[in-house]
Amino acid sequence: MSAMSSNWDRRSVLRAAAGLAALGPLAACGSNNGRSGGGSSGKSIKQYFHAYGEAGVEDALKRYAKGYDKAAVNTQWITSADYESKLFSALLTDNAPDVFEFHPQIQLIKSGQVADLSDIIDPVKSDFNPADIASHTVDGKIYGVRMIDDPQFFFYRKSVLEKAKIQPPTTLDELIEAAAKLTTGKVKGLFIGNDLHAVINPLIWSSGADTLDAKNQIAYHTEGVKEGIKKMRQLFTSGHLLLDAPTDYWDPSAIVQGLTPIQFCGMWAMPVMQKALGDDLGIFPFPKVTDSGKQSVTNGGWSMFVNAKGKNADLAKEYVKWLWIEQKKYQEDFALSYGFHIPPRTSIAATATKLKTGLPAEGVKLFNDFGHFDNIGWTQAMITALEDVFANCVRKNGDPEAALDQADTTVNRELKKLFG
Structure with missing residues (x-):
């Protein structure tokens, strides 16, 4: 994720993908920023973005587009909560975008919806984080250009934990204990999001498991994950977890407004937190769940795709190459000027002075040491299956x-369809 109002949850963003064929025609698509650039070519392309929460992002994207002289670029800026449904609805119509941001997803590739971008990425492939390349690759072809990487971890108020004589937790048991000690009156000890979905994958990874293994087989159904789910149930029923916050985990309001001293959030919100809390801010990864587990960091983020079924696919590829491959100054600006994101281009990340010291540098280190990237084969139906496990076992006492047996049925059905 990215932006504070955008990374509402990668899982919910992908929800529309499962029902792509069932969606109806596109309704009004949000504000139309008009055309930019294009010179006298008379050509035009349309690009879709969700409404980022950081101030200045919309103006920046319009400014980048205005610099393109081979076509007029029409930018659709779509309310975050509506983005996925409007995107997938639009892809079924003649009003479809030529270029759109989303997350790597194998269904888009299997259906021929997104174009192979290997030819524009291969010349600079070695300058991308290898994990970002791997998460966008199917059968040796690269689909999508990563724009930003967004690590997510726990932010905490140093002074509050010090006063309570609490060290940053390294195990889930310690996190549960800390939440109990830090809960006072209206202040809850911990916030991990209103629907809890943001921590499903970190819980799996920190249990020493994974969603799928290297052979695209189930890897999450382990004793460690079951233990983690039980501990999450304990936390959920403890009364020490902030629930129904005014905004979800992607927004830093909970910790900034003093509703909690520990909040799960993304690096994108770090500048806002630092402005409000100064040096009284620390971070730690999702703690390990079992002795055999390892602390983990979710890497969210956004990628740019070309609509292979659009009327302007070749022109759209040229534009994506120009902006997200050639214009490194824009790529750096996008990653570092509107919240903090890690540039996927290693050459840009190497010179990103804003990420070299202090808390941002700590975030980069956690990203490098504990980061987990998108698995392009982990589909929306699979994501929903594990969300159901959480709903049944954490919110309820299933x-x-x-619950995992039931999830296995769904996941195996999906795996058979995708991989035989």
Whole structure:
């Protein structure tokens, strides 16, 4: 994720993908920023972005587009909560975008919806984080250009933990204990999001497991994950977890407004938190769940795709190459001037002075040491299956083994469709 109002949850963003064929025609698509650039070519392309929360992002994207002289670039800026549904609805119509931001997803590739971008990425492939290349690659072809990487971890108020004589937790048990000690009156000890979905994958990774293994087989159904789910149930029922916050985990309001001293959030919100809290801010990764587990950091982010079924696919590829491959000054500006994001281009990341010291540097280190990237084969149906496990076992008191068995049925069905 990225932006504070954008990374509302990668899982919810992808929700529309599962029902792509069932969606109806596109309704009004949000504000139309008009055309930019284009010179006298008479050509035009349309690009879709969700409404980032950081101030200045919309103006920046319009400014970049205005610099393109081979076509007029029409930018659709779509309310975050509506982005996925409007994007997938639009892709079924003649009003479809030529270029759009989204996350790597194998269904888009299998359906021929997104174009192979290997030819424009291969010349600079070695300058991208290898994990970003891998998460966008199917059968040796690269689909999508990564724009930003967005690590997510726990932010905490140093002074509050010090006063309570609490060290930053390294295990889930310690996190649960800390939440209990830090809960006072209206202040809850911990906030991990209103729907809890943001921590599903970190819980799996910190249990020593994964969503899928290297052979695209189920890897999440382990004793460690079951133990983690039970501990999450304990936390959920403890009364020490902030629930129904005014905004979700992607927004820093909960910790900034003093509703909690520990909040799960993304690096994109770090400048806002630092402005409000100064040096009284620290970070730590999702703690390990079991002795055999390892602390983990979710890497969210956004990527640019070309609509292979659009009327202007070749022109759209040229534009994507120009902006997200050639214009490194714009790429750096996008990553570092509107919240903090890690540039996926290693040459840009190497000179990113804003990320070299202090808390941003700590965030980069956690990203490098504990980061996990998108698995392009982990589909929306699979994501929803594990969301259901959380709903049944954390919010309710369901049996984790039975719930995971049910998830296995859905996931295996999906795997058979995708990989045989």
